[in-house]
Amino acid sequence: MKEGATNKPDAQSTKVLSFGQFRLVASERLLLKEGVPVELSARALDILIVLTARPSEVVSKKDLLAQVWPDTTVEEGSLRFHMARLRKALGDGVGDARYIVTAPGRGYSFVAPLTRSSAPSTDDRDHTNLVRASLPRSVIRIIGRADEIFLMSKELTEERFVTIVGAGGIGKTTVAIAVGHNLAAGFDDAVVFIDVGTISKSDLVAASLASILGLVVEADDALSGVVAFLRKRRMLLILDTCEHQLEMAAVVASHLRWRCQSNSSGRL
Secondary structure, eight states, X not given: OOOSOXXXXXXXXXXXXXXXXXXXXXXXXEEEETTEEOOOOHHHHHHHHHHHHSTTSOEEHHHHHHHHSTTOOOOHHHXXXXXXXXXXXXXXXXXXXXXXXXXXXXXXXXXXXXXXXXXXXXXXXXXXXXXXXXXXXXXXXXXXXXXXXXXXXXXXXXXXXXXXXXXXXXXXXXXXXXXXXXXXXXXXXXXXXXXXXXXXXXXXXXXXXHHHTTOOOOGGXXXXXXXXXHTTSOOEEEEEOGGGGHHHHHHHHHHHHHHTTTSOOOBO
């Protein structure tokens, strides 16, 4: 994730690099793991960008120091420190995960298979296909919830913001998913489901939503990017299990509600 201001190494700035569970967008200084931004220092991110620009090649310590600290004289200990943080963030060496190897006395090499793709502009993406895939399948037979699903579906055709509340385990998620499928055609299949309960940190709620929407945004200003995208479109957003990150989920929902007023999309 973006941290501080450093000179950016000369790398694949317009490309998205995929390896293992990760996606690296060098131009945005953003590393994602399964769509969620990874907390990473600026120096560690710079090291990753340099290494992935020269895959399977041993990058000398001298080259790394010159590119990551271009205007500063530092000891190799700083390089080892940030390399250790990078490896920890990647889970390097855990199980079968192998990303960076050390060439003793020489430097480091990025050894994981890389897939390169372009980073298309927001308007060039097929967001409908992306967001449709985020909605889980509905239970084939839902017992005793038909009235609630019907009323909720009707209410969302009239109101832009609806909240489902109740004790845990009573079926709120099941109802929300069923409503999403009921209304999918009316939103041209643009129904987005985000399980807030799987997000470990509150400041990643907006970034996770941006990732599900297929947006490449600044990690520290993801909400503005989401708002800019949604203002042009009619979508149904389902924010599920918000109680785990209640304060930030409320902030995100409130921003979307009031800053996208020209759009008739609803939120659950």
